[in-house]
Amino acid sequence: MESVIPYRSDMKATFQPIRSPRxxxxxxxxxxxxxxxxxxxxxxxxxxxxxxxxxxxxxxxxxxxxxxxxxxxxxxxxxxxxxxxxxxKELNFNHLTGGFVDLYLAGKLTIPELNQVRKLVEPEVARLAAARVNDAYREQLRQALAGERGQFCDGDDRMQGMTRVHFILAEMCGNYLLHAIVNAMIKLTHEIVATVEPQEHYALHGAGEHDAVAEAVIAGQPQRAAEAMRAHLDQFCQKLLNMDRRYRGQATG
Amino acid sequence: MESVIPYRSDMKATFQPIRSPRxxxxxxxxxxxxxxxxxxxxxxxxxxxxxxxxxxxxxxxxxxxxxxxxxxxxxxxxxxxxxxxxxxKELNFNHLTGGFVDLYLAGKLTIPELNQVRKLVEPEVARLAAARVNDAYREQLRQALAGERGQFCDGDDRMQGMTRVHFILAEMCGNYLLHAIVNAMIKLTHEIVATVEPQEHYALHGAGEHDAVAEAVIAGQPQRAAEAMRAHLDQFCQKLLNMDRRYRGQATG
DNA sequence: TATGTAGCGATGGTCATACCAATCGCTGCG
DNA sequence: CGCAGCGATTGGTATGACCATCGCTACATA
The missing domain is CATH 1.10.10.10 (Winged helix-like DNA-binding domain superfamily/Winged helix DNA-binding domain)
Structure with missing residues (x-):
């Protein structure tokens, strides 16, 4: 090592640093x-x-x-x-989703906690989305709804289809940070389901459960969108909770 | 490489894997x-x-x-x-705070977005905290309030004191995930301030601004706590916004 | 006996070299 | 014109050596 390394010329009065010996x-x-x-x-x-x-x-x-x-x-x-x-890479938050899954697997994170956060954040996201909707997004939402009724080649593909509306709304909300948080929560949900119930996930989520939410957003009705999202999550979170109970009941992990 | 490596015996019907050649x-x-x-x-x-x-x-x-x-x-x-x-290490979310700061520095994250998330989440956290308050936490909150009026040896120490109440409430809310999100938001705020305004941060936050929130929580009044937190954030976020405008005005970064 | 100190050894940190593996582009043959 | 094969570039791995750090022990000393 020679010359180079210009770093932190803005040192404070106190001492602390002692730079990492690496x-x-x-x-x-x-x-x-x-x-x-x-x-x-x-x-x-x-x-x-x-x-x-x-x-x-x-x-x-x-x-x-x-x-x-x-x-x-x-x-x-x-x-x-x-x-x-x-x-x-385009800088984003994707790389930390894996960390959330690890936390869940380590037992530091429970389904009820995840549900609580989703119920807090996603209705607000739906509200914002409804306030900012435009024709391009309307089209995306319609396609997503149609996609839920289509054919899926495997379970993973199916889950992609079912989370589509959530991802679109997250993008629509116009807040990158919020978008990132919601994405992380959805992917976490996704990965948890894929981990603990790799086969029977189809029971969790039927087609059409997002219709009310998407329609309210398409209609540009924030309040109704938020309420519809809340109702959807109430229903879905309950199923998720049941799945988690079955999982923790049969296999200690 | 020989024998070892038992990995993923739960393979699915589809193919995908082709594990990373690493x-x-x-x-x-x-x-x-x-x-x-x-x-x-x-x-x-x-x-x-x-x-x-x-x-x-x-x-x-x-x-x-x-x-x-x-x-x-x-x-x-x-x-x-x-x-x-x-x-x-004890598994937690601390390691991803740095990632948020990077996003901000890269311009992918703005102060208004951060503010919006904090205003959405923290009032709810205050509400939950007020509903779960006990004597131990009451004491912690009182000490934190007193600490805001004390002496600080440097700016960093001062900022620690001023964020204390937020951290306590985050811990009190009883949801580890929510706790983690709030922690990340506060630390992000903290680091942004330390980065763009290393000297004059004292103007941002005076002692006593958390009194109303803390007292409502101590009194066990969820609704009042949420409203007080909202009011506090309205005030603080505005200051943060002004700071950000000054920063982006003088130095393009 | 108590205490300071020198040195041993385990461990992570760094360097250098060689070779393997994947991949793109070119070349030449068919 | 197309395809096979070679070569060059780049990341991936292996090996061996040495340095830096630091806890422990044993010895020397007061």
């Missing part, structure tokens, strides 16, 4: 900084590992650990071969 | 599985890197990348020296 942290910080300052755009390719080794003047292990951490936190994806390398 | 993913999956199945408790120490190399029959780089990923996702922390190694 070079990969420095590498991560510099790459992150370059990304967040706009020097790289989503889709861009970082220099190859060999190039980074030269530019940073460190060993390959350090570079790889840094890239692995950046991958784990959703900044990049790695591809192999020529034209391969580390590519910047 | 051995470290397998290592991660096995360690995670061991953790989630309860073979390790928080505080326990995983085998040393050299031992893992033998047990898994892989190179050291693989093990290190796996550990680095587990560290990035909040499963373990690493310590050096004898009695060092990879130690299991």
């Amino acid at each position: 070079i990969s942290e420095e590498v991560i910080a510099q790459i992150k900084s370059a990304i967040l300052s706009g020097q790289y755009q989503p889709g861009d390719k970082l220099p190859s590992e060999r190039e980074l080794i030269e530019q940073f003047g460190v060993g390959r292990g350090v570079i790889r650990e840094a890239l692995r951490a950046l991958e784990a936190t959703g900044f990049v994806t790695m591809r192999q071969g020529p034209n391969g390398g580390a590519f910047l | 051995i470290s993913e397998e290592v991660i999956a096995q360690i995670k599985s061991a953790i989630l199945s309860g073979q390790y408790q928080p505080g326990d120490k995983l085998p040393s890197e050299r031992e893992l190399i033998e047990q898994f029959g892989v190179g050291r780089g693989v093990i290190r990348e796996a550990l680095r990923a587990l560290e990035a996702t909040g499963f373990v922390t690493m310590r050096q020296g004898p009695n060092g190694g990879a130690f299991l």
